[in-house]
Amino acid sequence: MASSTQRRASDDIIPVVDFSGFLHGTKEERSEVARQIDDAFRSVGFVYLKGHGVESKIIEDAFEVSKEFFDLPMETKMLAPHPPGGTHHRGYSAPGVEKVSQDVFGKGEIAKLREVGDLSLIPDAKESYDIGNPTDSTQPNIWPPTPPFPLPTFRPKTLTLFHSLQDLTHQVLNALSLSLSLQDPTYLSTTHKSSLFQLRLLHYPPIPISDLQSGTKKRITPHSDFGTLTLLLQDSAGGLEIQDPKDPTKWRPAIPIPGTILVNIGDLMARWSNDRWKSTIHRVGVPDSAGKTAEKEGVLPGRYSIPFFATADPDTVIEALPGCWDEEKNPKKYEAVTAWEYVQMRMAALYE
Numbered sequence: 001m002a003s004s005t006q007r008r009a010s011d012d013i014i015p016v017v018d019f020s021g022f023l024h025g026t027k028e029e030r031s032e033v034a035r036q037i038d039d040a041f042r043s044v045g046f047v048y049l050k051g052h053g054v055e056s057k058i059i060e061d062a063f064e065v066s067k068e069f070f071d072l073p074m075e076t077k078m079l080a081p082h083p084p085g086g087t088h089h090r091g092y093s094a095p096g097v098e099k100v101s102q103d104v105f106g107k108g109e110i111a112k113l114r115e116v117g118d119l120s121l122i123p124d125a126k127e128s129y130d131i132g133n134p135t136d137s138t139q140p141n142i143w144p145p146t147p148p149f150p151l152p153t154f155r156p157k158t159l160t161l162f163h164s165l166q167d168l169t170h171q172v173l174n175a176l177s178l179s180l181s182l183q184d185p186t187y188l189s190t191t192h193k194s195s196l197f198q199l200r201l202l203h204y205p206p207i208p209i210s211d212l213q214s215g216t217k218k219r220i221t222p223h224s225d226f227g228t229l230t231l232l233l234q235d236s237a238g239g240l241e242i243q244d245p246k247d248p249t250k251w252r253p254a255i256p257i258p259g260t261i262l263v264n265i266g267d268l269m270a271r272w273s274n275d276r277w278k279s280t281i282h283r284v285g286v287p288d289s290a291g292k293t294a295e296k297e298g299v300l301p302g303r304y305s306i307p308f309f310a311t312a313d314p315d316t317v318i319e320a321l322p323g324c325w326d327e328e329k330n331p332k333k334y335e336a337v338t339a340w341e342y343v344q345m346r347m348a349a350l351y352e
């Protein structure tokens with residue numbers, strides 16, 4: 001495992017894998033990289049990819065326009081509002097608008113919040129802007145009208161990143177197909193052919209550390225991701241942590257490592273792999289480094305991140321993949337569902 005000078009050995013549970021060997025290597029090198037990624041997803045559910053092939057300029061440009069966007073006055077950002085409800089995930093959501101979306105909260109807690117009438121009472125101290133594939137007619141993008149929207153490069157720059165991360169997602173899916181020796185080495189990529197993915201610009205505004213430490217506010221509450229794979233770009237602020245699958249009482253920092261993209265397994269892929277690959281709980285809070293500095297009593301600077309959520313095409317049948325089960329020792333744990341049915345099940349559980 002490669003390591004960075006900023007990483008502490010004891011916390012160092014997310015492997016770094018050089019993906020260039022998969023993109024450009026020999027057959028043997030491709031297999032070896034696929035094996036390393038499989039290994040990381042089996043043990044931790046997360047992996048840092050370096051040598052991922054996404055141009056750094058494309059990433060820098062996206063962070064730049066993201067910052068320019070969130071710096072705009074609220075009324076300008078509200079030119080592209082995220083529609084209410086949970087079915088059309090596009091456009092701008094102001095801080096505190098997004099509701100708790102996880103069953104990690106006990107039913108009792110959710111019920112209590114319902115009594116007071118509003119799940120959004122658990123504040124998430126973040127604002128976001130969601131972008132989908134321009135070919136996705138079920139959830140059309142919501143762009144602010146130009147004029148008066150003052151950022152002409154916002155759309156091209158974010159869409160360029162969308163397409164680069166889309167390509168990388170398909171390559172990671174190919175690596176996973178290879179790791180399972182699937183008969184069709186493009187099988188997983190083919191089940192994502194519509195690329196109904198979601199690029200999310202996230203901004204966590206500056207916040208008093210005491211608010212996070214007392215729990216009155218959260219940057220992002222503990223959750224697992226919903227879909228198949230998530231790719232994550234983060235700035236240098238830090239604060240992302242993952243629950244240690246070997247010791248759930250421990251949170252391990254997923255620090256920003258320059259030049260890498262963090263990739264993790266979502267719930268749908270965990271189910272599809274019969275839990276061979278882990279969908280690991282993660283959260284964003286106070287970075288480790290802040291506890292040791294003068295910032296402790298003060299205000300945590302803002303943070304920007306860009307997750308990219310992948311999911312399978314709605315008609316895909318999600319049933320234990322070959323290589324992830326056997327009749328005797330490791331039977332199928334879950335009944336077959338389509339990706340569409342799975343989303344409906346998750347939604348129903350949320351609103352039951």
Ligand SMILES: O=C(O)CCC(=O)C(=O)O
Nearest residue numbers: 202225234240284305307
């Ligand atoms: O902002 C981050 O680093 C993580 C975001 C995340 O986990 C999510 O949006 O699902």
Ligand SMILES: [Fe+2]
Nearest residue numbers: 223224225282
């Ligand atoms: Fe997440």
